[in-house]
Amino acid sequence: MTLWLSSGLIFTFAAIALILYKWWDMQCIGVTPVRTLVFIAILFTSGLDVGLIMFPLTEFGGYGNVSDNPEYGFANPLAIEFGFWAFLIWGFYFLTCFYFAIIEPRVQFFEIPVVKFINNVVIIGTCAFTAYLLLANLPWYLPELSSDDGVVPAFYAIVFLSIALAVYSSSKIKYVRILSVGSSLLFIALIVGMWFRAFVLGQGSPADFFGTASMLGEYFGNLNKF
Template identity: 65%
Template sequence: MNTLLSAGIIFTLLAIVFCLYRWGNVKCIGVTPVKTFTFIAILFTSGLDVGLIMFPLTEFAGYGDLATSPEYGFSNPLAIEFAYWGFLIWGFYFLTSFYFCVIEPKVGFFQIPLIKWINNVVIIGTCAFTAYLLLTNLPWYLPELSEQGSIVTTFYVIVFAVIIAAVFSSTDIKYVRILSLASTWLFLALIAVMWFLAAMGPNEMLDAANLIGNYFV
């Protein structure tokens, strides 16, 4: 399984490099064009839930527990979270976005009825799995609302509200734009607030940020 996953990751990274080399100068303007920063914000927010919050935060402590998981000893927890989860998820989103923006309009592969049906099933399954992950991790995120780590009615209400908001926001690209830009700025603001509360100087902040590069060294 690890071999298959590694092969898939390598293929994805090589595909991204090839796409950038082959079509890097292609201008793609759709029916609802957005600015470059907005497009980056959409990609960033798309990978923010799983890439930097849902999975990494629950496993962050495990990255530093080398006695239990010595395989993470090659780098620090911050680098593993950003470099592996963040960049990998964003890479997947970039590749799929590129395909549907540049390749799919020419080949129409997903217009084939069977492929469209399978794709819809995959989308529904993925969304359901993400909602399940949110529900099961809420006791960890909000322990003060949980009863000894159990899932209470409040958590079901939260997940239901999130699903309703997600469905509503997906009905129009303008909602996706607003949500993505707001999430991006809030994420940057969170970094600034945590920096302020940590009472770190600029040099210390840069030193901490440079730890991300340790993943690639």
């Protein structure tokens, strides 16, 4: 398994290097062109909101609980978080976007009926799994609404409204643009708010921030274990 994973990573990095070397100046204009920053916001909210917010917040405590999760003892929780939800994942994301933006319109591989059917099943399953994760994690985000008897009806209502909003917002590109840019701005505001609380209202300092950020170095020192 390690051999296959290592081979896959080597192939991915080689493909990214080849793309950046050979097609670094290629311009790609789709049927619904948007500004560069809007396009980046759409990519961000299309696949990385869950990886940057939902999973890291709920799983971070488990990375530090080495007694119950000894498999995470090889590095500090911040480095493990960075390894799972940052760095390499951006490379895979870039490669996927390049394929569907440049290669797929020419080869039409996903237009083959069997491939298209399997792809639709995977998309539906992924969306259903994401909705399940939202439902399962809502008691963690909103403990004041949770109950010992299980998931309360309010959580089902939140998930239903989220799905309805997602379906409606994806019907037109202008809704996708508004939702993507708004989500990105809220994410940036969240970062600024946390910095303000730490540096202005709290007793933190930029030196503490950079000192904590240096803990990410353990990720690169244990790259083979990821």
